[in-house]
Amino acid sequence: MAALKMVSAVAKRSLDKAAADALRQAIVSGEVQPGTRLTEMEIAAQFELSRGTIRAALQRLMGEGLIVQRPYSGWEVATLTSHDVWELYTLRASLEGLAARLAASHPDRRARMEIAFDALKAAADSGDGREITEADLSLHKTIVSLAGHSRLASQYDVVEQQVRMFMASSNAILPRSAMLIENHVPLVTAVSEGDPDLAERCASVHSTSSGEILVRHLEAQQHTHAGEAAEPPKPGWR
Amino acid sequence: MAALKMVSAVAKRSLDKAAADALRQAIVSGEVQPGTRLTEMEIAAQFELSRGTIRAALQRLMGEGLIVQRPYSGWEVATLTSHDVWELYTLRASLEGLAARLAASHPDRRARMEIAFDALKAAADSGDGREITEADLSLHKTIVSLAGHSRLASQYDVVEQQVRMFMASSNAILPRSAMLIENHVPLVTAVSEGDPDLAERCASVHSTSSGEILVRHLEAQQHTHAGEAAEPPKPGWR
């Protein structure tokens, strides 16, 4: 009975939400690359749903910044320039700074942080890149969750999804495992120990520095590959 | 011709966006109070549009946090508890801290800040509460605009709209004019002078302190009026 209820709870979400989830997953996993054109009819046929339902899902994803709309012309998976990545990481630093400050006052911070950090260590030992990324993101999300701040959580979600999309579509830079753990120690310690000011600073510099590395890497790549695979100024855009 | 073009540019937006704007305006101006139930058919009749179009507009507003959806039951203008107000002001403090930090490096910061601050002073002299509020919000928005950060700007917009909704529906607390100007001096100075660290701190404490005042006021009100005008546990909810 309980199992049945759970199944129905999963299956029962409205179709537009389900479609939005499926599309979001396809985008953030890198299955559909940035710049891909999406047409309502095509997706509707693929999902065996009507255009109106798909349309609602697409509008939702547009609100999350994953796709952009061209009136009377179509939808396109958002492409991120190095400036966009800079925006993502500065914004994330700010949001996570607030989250860490608040999380440092939560009663359960020690236990929750320890679980998340242990998972990250285990993932690092495994050496599986995908698992490492998940554990990393999960650790940060734990902090956001500890903040008890629903608006912060939802805005952070938007940023995280775009970060995932970026990571999936670019050759993400994976720091060495030892480095990865070390980079998180100050933040984890500050939150666990319950020092709001320090936690905020640690979170902020953590995101800011990893963002700066990425942006520099991107701009270097963009410079060396300048004009090499630069798409021709695609006529229209199909 | 230019005027015509402008008119068409205004009139040409898709109907769902236009409807969303009109509804948003009605909500943030306090014309429709928090807790009000909205039905798609009623709004569609009022706007002389189809339900589908109104539905798209409502979903957009839901993404902005102004209304909430009850599946198969209806839409409701969001009601803000004191915890929600706390969320709004802490989030705003964080976002505006980042904005101020970035704005402090913008070449045009001096001129833009001076214009906005002069407008605030003029509004304060006029004594018109509505005008003061607008100038106040406009000054903060100037800082956000100077940051050159589109994601920050859009997330700040969401927060600002909810703040406006709150101010319109509650008996907003208007500080004395002299106090209002004084409270802004450190922030304006820090941004104008171009000190990122100081600007961030000033913006953060500015929002945080005004938020704390509001939350305290709300909780006091809530305490004194406890059970007085507490709506009966409305059956259904019309």
Next chain:
DNA sequence: CTCTCGCTGATTGTTGACAATTATCTGATA
């Protein structure tokens, strides 16, 4: 009298068809 079960009205969820708009292609022309 109280509680449960099923009915009913109202509202959203979903769909397919039609209208408006845009991008592309074609062909003529300088």
Next chain:
DNA sequence: TATCAGATAATTGTCAACAATCAGCGAGAG
């Protein structure tokens, strides 16, 4: 050959009808 105008196909914008679901109400059993 390059350029511009109009036709054309493809796509979204908008609408009205049908299906699914929920809150409330009342009858009947305990």
